[in-house]
Amino acid sequence: MKNYRIEETGQYFPTEIVGDNSGSVLDIAYQDVVQNFENAGALVFSGFKCDIEEFYRFNTQFAAKILRDPFEDRIPHKVSDEIQSVTIGTGGLELHAEFGHTPFRPDVISFFCETPASEGGATTICDSAAILMELERSVLDVFLSKKIRYEFGISERVWQKFFLTNDMSAVQKYLKTMGVDAHADRYRTLCAAWETPAVFKSRFSGLNSIASNLFERTYPGLRITFADGEEISPEVLSEFGRAAKLHTVELKLNSGQMVMLDNTRFLHGRREFLDPLRKLFAIQYMARS
Incomplete structure (x- = not known):
């Protein structure tokens, strides 16, 4: 019997996989992840006893090649240097895809919240398929x-x-x-x-x-x-921004929560925060065929 349920929240919104607070993300059936990820493009995992090691093991199931961000503001985690901190600082970040301005765009990027900000710092995501449908x-x-x-x-x-x-x-x-x-x-x-x-x-x-x-x-x-x-x-960029804003979802992640994004479809960003203790980590990779 599955110790989790799958909640579809609507077109252009992430699908949530919700545990009963007793199991691991590694208990989730492989095909449940693959099928829902292909359809929704974004998965949010809640209600699992998930730490950074399980986050890493979970994602490597789907990875053909893990990519490391070479920029110095990304700090590797002690569990694996393939897990890196997200951009340092506390300012907000515009919606973007990881390395979307290069031919080295990873297929998937996943985030793990180790310590949430006491206030602000929400992760923002937006389905670019929805942007296209919204544009004039x-x-x-x-x-x-x-x-x-x-x-x-x-x-x-x-x-x-x-x-x-x-x-x-x-x-x-x-x-x-x-x-x-x-x-x-x-x-x-x-x-x-x-x-x-x-x-x-x-x-x-x-x-x-x-x-x-x-x-x-x-x-x-x-x-x-x-x-x-x-x-x-400016008119084209303004219309793009309007459409993106309309379909942007804020994820206020708690400790142990995880997000998995199709980086060829979903954009992500960040709201401003002031808490220096916030810790969010990411892993990015080319997916298995």
């Missing part, structure tokens, strides 16, 4: 007809850590195979540009999703235009 037709047509161009810089220390080499030429050649134009500046910063369709199919549901990192404040130094060089107008 004229703006939707713009996104359907155009590609997005992302331009960004990566410091020498970070790209060496990510690519596990100090050979800039080898990195440039590899990036070219991924559709990324890259060159080094005089400080050996990797200056990169990547283009992607604004609208694409999500990895799991096959629903149309939208280019995710359209809010420039998410990643410092990120420049976003259409691929033809045209600036994305």
Whole structure:
């Protein structure tokens, strides 16, 4: 007999898997997770005796390759360096997909709340399929007809850590195979540009999703235009923001709660908080076929 129940909260909302406070997330049937994740794109787990070790073991069931964030503000957990703290600081974060401005976007990102903030700090999520359905037709047509161009810089220390080499030429050649134009500046910063369709199919549901990192404040130094060089107008960005705000869900996670997101479909962010004791960890990966 299952010691959990599955609660569907509606289209474009996360599905909740709720335990009876006696079992582990590892007790959840594999197919229950896969099927509901494919359909909903976001799962929230509550009512389980879950710690960081179980969080790690649970997610590795579905991972073909775990990705580590190379930026220095991500602190590895003592359980595994494949578990990392989320962005430090206490400010709010705009909706985005993890590495959605690069060809290295992970399929899945999962979050585990070890210690919630005493006030504020809610995790925000938004189904980009819902954004597409909400957009005014004229703006939707713009996104359907155009590609997005992302331009960004990566410091020498970070790209060496990510690519596990100090050979800039080898990195440039590899990036070219991924559709990324890259060159080094005089400080050996990797200056990169990547283009992607604004609208694409999500990895799991096959629903149309939208280019995710359209809010420039998410990643410092990120420049976003259409691929033809045209600036994305304030009117288009305002409409995108309106649609996203309408479908944004706030998750006020408690200790031991976990969230699993389709990173090719759902955007995530954070509300501002003041409590320095808040601890939220993440694991991101390419999923098994």
